[in-house]
Amino acid sequence: MNKPAPDWHAAASALRIDGRAFVGGQRVAPLTGETFTKTSPIDGRVLGEIARGRGEDIDRAVASARAAFTDARWAGKAPAVRKKVLQRFAEKILAAKDELALLETLDMGKPIQYSLGVDVAATARTIAWYAEAVDKIYDEIAPTPASALALITREAMGVIGVVVPWNYPMIMAAWKLGPALAAGNSVVLKPSEKSPLTALRPAELAIEAGLPEGVFNVVPGYGHEAGEALALHMDVDAIGFTGSTRVGRKMLEYAGRSNLKRVYNELGGKSAFVVFDDFENVDRAAKTVAGSMFFNQGESCNAPSRVLVHERVADLFLEVVAAEAPKYAPGDPLSGSAEMGALVDETQMKTVLGYIEAGNAEGAKLVAGGQRALTETGGFYVQPTVFERVRNDMKIAREEIFGPVMSVIRFASEAEAIAMANDSAYGLQASVWSDNVNRAHRVARALRAGTVHVNQYDEDDITVPFGGYKQSGNGRDRACTPSTSTPNSRPPGCASTRNDNPPKRLRRLPRGRRQWTGEAGSTAAA
Numbered sequence: 040m041n042k043p044a045p046d047w048h049a050a051a052s053a054l055r056i057d058g059r060a061f062v063g064g065q066r067v068a069p070l071t072g073e074t075f076t077k078t079s080p081i082d083g084r085v086l087g088e089i090a091r092g093r094g095e096d097i098d099r100a101v102a103s104a105r106a107a108f109t110d111a112r113w114a115g116k117a118p119a120v121r122k123k124v125l126q127r128f129a130e131k132i133l134a135a136k137d138e139l140a141l142l143e144t145l146d147m148g149k150p151i152q153y154s155l156g157v158d159v160a161a162t163a164r165t166i167a168w169y170a171e172a173v174d175k176i177y178d179e180i181a182p183t184p185a186s187a188l189a190l191i192t193r194e195a196m197g198v199i200g201v202v203v204p205w206n207y208p209m210i211m212a213a214w215k216l217g218p219a220l221a222a223g224n225s226v227v228l229k230p231s232e233k234s235p236l237t238a239l240r241p242a243e244l245a246i247e248a249g250l251p252e253g254v255f256n257v258v259p260g261y262g263h264e265a266g267e268a269l270a271l272h273m274d275v276d277a278i279g280f281t282g283s284t285r286v287g288r289k290m291l292e293y294a295g296r297s298n299l300k301r302v303y304n305e306l307g308g309k310s311a312f313v314v315f316d317d318f319e320n321v322d323r324a325a326k327t328v329a330g331s332m333f334f335n336q337g338e339s340c341n342a343p344s345r346v347l348v349h350e351r352v353a354d355l356f357l358e359v360v361a362a363e364a365p366k367y368a369p370g371d372p373l374s375g376s377a378e379m380g381a382l383v384d385e386t387q388m389k390t391v392l393g394y395i396e397a398g399n400a401e402g403a404k405l406v407a408g409g410q411r412a413l414t415e416t417g418g419f420y421v422q423p424t425v426f427e428r429v430r431n432d433m434k435i436a437r438e439e440i441f442g443p444v445m446s447v448i449r450f451a452s453e454a455e456a457i458a459m460a461n462d463s464a465y466g467l468q469a470s471v472w473s474d475n476v477n478r479a480h481r482v483a484r485a486l487r488a489g490t491v492h493v494n495q496y497d498e499d500d501i502t503v504p505f506g507g508y509k510q511s512g513n514g515r516d517r518a519c520t521p522s523t524s525t526p527n528s529r530p531p532g533c534a535s536t537r538n539d540n541p542p543k544r545l546r547r548l549p550r551g552r553r554q555w556t557g558e559a560g561s562t563a564a565a
């Protein structure tokens with residue numbers, strides 16, 4: 040018999056939050072004794088007091104991580120042992136799925152069924168995938184003359200600072216933690232001040248799974264305090280950062296001002312979704328873009344927020360999109376049936392409403408939504424919103440809104456579509472919709488984006504690298520195998536080859552790789 044669905048409202052009322060940091064294998068109060076109050080965006084309820092980590096807290100956590108790395112209590116374990124521990128960690132995450140899902144929903148506002156079915160599930164899957172990789176990655180022998188033997192070995196880097204955003208708090212952390220821990224590094228994680236809860240609880244689960252104390256530390260706090268201190272720290276070897284392009288720039292500055300630590304930046308996006316008039320199933324394209332755009336309240340780095348449609352099919356496409364949008368109207372995130380939840384906080388809601396105002400002011404035509412919703416709940420909700428007659432030079436087409444706002448732009452030719460799609464500071468993802476296989480491949484190659492989907496969007500797989508071109512970043516999360524371990528595609532801790540920048544003739548070009556030496560990309564097709 041199936042277990043009855045939990046009463047999420049009752050579970051939320053019973054929840055007691057421990058907001059202390061996690062350092063050296065235990066909960067610790069912040070050294071200054073300072074905290075900040077965390078409220079839920081779903082209704083404004085107070086969730087608890089969270090440690091406000093500052094420089095001294097980061098120093099303590101980095102010292103703990105460094106000690107764990109130096110005495111090799113984790114890096115020195117046999118790969119098979121590390122694998123077992125990480126597998127147990129993944130199992131513990133799954134066993135705690137209801138609690139973690141509830142924390143995620145209360146913290147950042149997404150519908151509970153997605154916290155459960157997407158966020159917790161993907162987090163466990165990510166840790167389990169890297170656990171499996173631990174004892175399957177081999178080192179290399181260089182093809183030197185027989186008189187010499189050169190071994191190219193992959194090694195842990197040391198202490199990895201991880202700074203993540205609030206939109207998929209657990210998944211973003213897992214994408215960094217998985218490879219970093221698998222390779223034997225120690226980690227100090229600084230979650231977003233807007234979503235600290237699901238960073239703290241997994242650290243306890245990791246200890247229960249057998250991860251040695253000090254290997255995984257979590258210091259909550261503000262970006263300009265704890266985040267900056269971590270990125271400037273002289274004893275941190277690399278930063279795995281996911282967040283805005285604005286802060287990604289700072290991360291590079293911090294590295295330059297401190298110890299030149301490596302910075303792997305996963306940044307913002309304004310992904311183009313390009314629909315040609317030779318794609319017959321306009322209905323499917325329109326329903327897919329609505330689903331991908333409004334998923335997670337539009338707070339996804341790869342949301343297809345710039346939709347380029349051939350003028351011959353634009354009216355039909357818009358008819359379907361406008362009919363689809365209201366199906367994503369926000370509802371109670373704890374109900375188990377809402378398709379959209381609350382935006383992460385009032386600031387974010389105001390930012391999104393500000394962009395809607397800008398769209399109206401610039402002359403774009405509002406065809407769905409455009410208003411705040413569910414104000415009576417005390418939470419921060421915005422209707423799924425669609426603008427058409429957008430020009431690519433408008434603010435709503437150029438800037439990342441990070442909310443449920445779609446901009447539809449018409450085009451007349453393939454060349455115009457490619458030029459507009461590429462005319463963006465960002466290059467995270469893109470999508471081409473065409474029944475002409477030659478055009479689909481041609482356009483996919485021409486689009487400057489880390490991932491280009493063909494006739495689908497956002498089919499997600501841990502085996503496919505995720506990362507951007509241009510100001511969408513220089514790092515690659517997920518798949519970390521020898522075939523993706525070129526210097527600029529390595530996630531933190533995945534590898535530190537002795538020969539860091541091998542001459543071209545030593546590099547093997549994996550099948551499907553689009554570049555020689557530039558950014559690694561991927562093309563996904565339905």
Ligand code: NAD
Nearest residue numbers: 203204205230231262266267282283286305306307308340
């Ligand atoms: P943000 O850049 O404001 O914050 C991200 C993290 O950086 C937070 O932990 C924050 O506390 C910290 N931070 C802020 N200022 C800092 C500073 N001065 N020094 C050090 N750390 C600092 O981003 P956000 O609003 O949390 O997240 C939204 C952004 O993340 C969007 O731009 C989105 O596209 C991007 N994102 C990218 C990906 C990807 O894989 N490319 C995935 C998810 C989100």
